[in-house]
Amino acid sequence: MDLSKYPLLKILLPYVIGIIVAYNCHISERLYTLCFVFTAVLWVLSLFLLRLKRYKWQWVKTAAMALAFVFAGVSTTLFRLSPRVPSVQRAAALNNRGFIVRVVDFPVPRARSTKVVVELLQSADGTPLKEKVLLYVQEDSACSSSSDLRLHYGDVLAVATSLSEFAPPSNPDAFDTRRYMRRKGISLTGYVPASGWQVMGHRAPNPLKSLSRMIQQYLAQQYSVVGLSGSELSIARAILLGDDDTMEPELRASYAAAGVSHILCVSGMHVGVIFMILNFLLKPLELFPATRHLKALILILSIWLYACITGLSPSVTRSATMFTFVTIGGVLRRNTNIFHSLAASLFILLAINPLLLFEVGFQLSYLAVFGIVLIQPRIAGLYTCKTKVGHYFWELLSVSVAAQIATFPISAHYFGTFPNYFMLSNLTVIALSFVVMVTGVGLLALSAVPYVADGVAFLLTWEIRVMNGIVAFVEGLPGAVTRDIDLSGGQVLLLYLIIAMIYGAVCYRRRLCGWVALSALALLSGTFALRRVAIERREEMVVYHIRKVSALEFCHGRQCLLLSDTIRDASSPHYNYSIQNHARRLHAHWTFVPIDTSRFDAPFLVKRGPFIQFGDKSYYLLKRKEKVLPVASPPHVDVLLLQHNPTMQPEEVAEVLHFAAVTADETNTPFYKERWRAYCEAHGIPFEAL
Secondary structure, eight states, X not given: OOGGGOTTHHHHHHHHHHHHHHHHSOOOXXXXXXXXXXXXXXXXHHHHHTTOOOGGGHHHHHHHHHHHHHHHHHHHHHHHHSOSSOHHHHHHHHHOSEEEEEEOSOOEEOXXXXXXXXXXXXXXXXXXXXXXXXXXXXXXXXXXXXXXXSOOTTEEEEEEOOOEEOOOOSSTTOOOHHHHHHHTTEEEEXXXXXXXEEEEEEOOSOHHHHHHHHHHHHHHHHHHHTTOOHHHHHHHHHHHHOOOTTOOHHHHHHHHHTTOGGGGSOOHXXXXXXXXXXXXXXXXXXXXXXXXXHHHXXXXXXXXXXXXXXXXXXXXXXXXXXXXXXXXXXXXXXXXXXXXXXXXXXXXXXXXXXXXXGOHHHXXXXXXXXXXXXXXXXXXXXXXXXXXXXXXXXXXXXXXXXXXXXXXXXXXXXXXXXXXXXXXXXXXXXXXXXHHHHXXXXXXXXXTSTTHHHXXXXXXXXXXXXXXXXXXXXHHSTTOEEOOOOOOHHHHHHHXXXXXXXXXXXXXXXXXXXXHHHHHHHHHHHHHHHHHHHHHTOEEEEXXXXXXXXXXXXXXXXXXXXEESXXXXXXXXXXXXXXXXXXXXXXXXEEEEETTOXXXXXXXXXXXTTEEEETTEXXXXXXXXXXXXXXXXXXXXXXXXXXXXXXXXXXXXXXXXXXXXXXXXXXXXXXXXXHHHHHHHHHTOOGGGO
């Protein structure tokens, strides 16, 4: 690929580098000001150098332009991340317990509360504020039964709560809520009891957002009216309207195991189907030159209306932007390059919100499309089918393989799984989902026609049932999913370097690309070998922080033991939410043991009642406040007593020491009575108790 044909990459790549630097590095306000000044100066300098026609200044022009966009990426990212209010006012807000807020997103019902994003307007003392906050609002029985009292988008509320910053992850390799919310522009959270909030008024911040939500709910209701229910209704709402709130977790997991979970999220394929249907229906407008612009306007407005209805996800926004470029290019009678359209849409979206670059859906969407654009033609050219049906399925297979090649490294990094039968499911389910979309759109158009709507609804129901059956069949095949894949960020970059170099070696016959690919492959193998050695030498104990659950992990090499009063196997929800990510990093064989087991023997651990010998350390399991926490025997007792039980009473310490002394001979604990005596004298504990 000749990069000189794509001049937009010369500014896109430096801009992306600037975004990454600003997001991962702590930059002060003074440095932010300098970045803004440098951006302006370099921009003016690059514009001045563009006037010079001499070739010897070409590298200076390129360098100045690249630096200008690096600093532009830094500036726009820091602007997004910088607080909206001064730090003094923000600190004062944390000390208040009363605020006037406005609901700026649609409330999400939960089991015991409603999750809602609000914008602070002012504190109880009248201090003006402007910052997004995530609140968990408890709704009492009166609010649940009266639709007039429920929370709505745009409500202005008076709330009584204390705000706090998001806590860092409490378990190793756990999901970082604080970092995720930071990308959303939210840094504070709070809980509001049922008696602590009151609706003061209503003011919709974005009428278009309210209108799109109303249209989505109306269309979803139409599917219920014509007779769809259960999983068929959930699939129809997810595929056509982007509303997957009613989908069962088991059904979602089945689609993920089959490798077709992307059809449940409205993406570029769905926008393309809508574009194709509208383009076909508006074909008569091309007969007259005066109506061609009208057709283009209707297409663009319809595509963006559909994007708004489905929630403006990154993939939908990307696809809508691309189809906008394609439509405008058709009106102007210009050939549009798909690769250039992709780069242009990426630059525009990142200019509006640079933090989209770190959204998983955004990354997967663009990588999949780039893979299809670059790799799919090469795969499709390997074989030529003589029949139209064979050609269609070969094209579909090549698209699926190209998308998987482009997205596998990053999807394995985030999710740790790979669907082994993705080609089988994609050949059938994607083709059937296209039929479901066309039937679903037709059902909405014919919902007011009696009998006809019932027939179309019956057809749509059976199409979805067949699709669910295919998904269940693929999921049930032996070895359907490869799990516990662990790729670090550096290994992901090496994989993409290998893919890029293989592409260059195959398509452009560059021998250097082949050598670089082999070198990167050797380096990647080395990283796996080093990790294997580190795992074999690992010995660690982890006390997991799980509400009302005791869970202790003891790992020795590739063998891990989990003591818990609740978690019995890897299918436990507590394990999946709090431990699974760390377990994937450990690459270990897990054994689950009830924490109240009186006697347990393993090559690296001995348990006798509440006493544990792990390596050269001894632990006593102390029950406190519905949890069991380990306390180490001397000389490690000082650290763990302070870390886990800072309020432990001397009597409890005496209990630990007494039990350790009594069981020392049985467990071969390498401690002596003189050590116990010294410890007791240092802490004022009667040694006679031993």
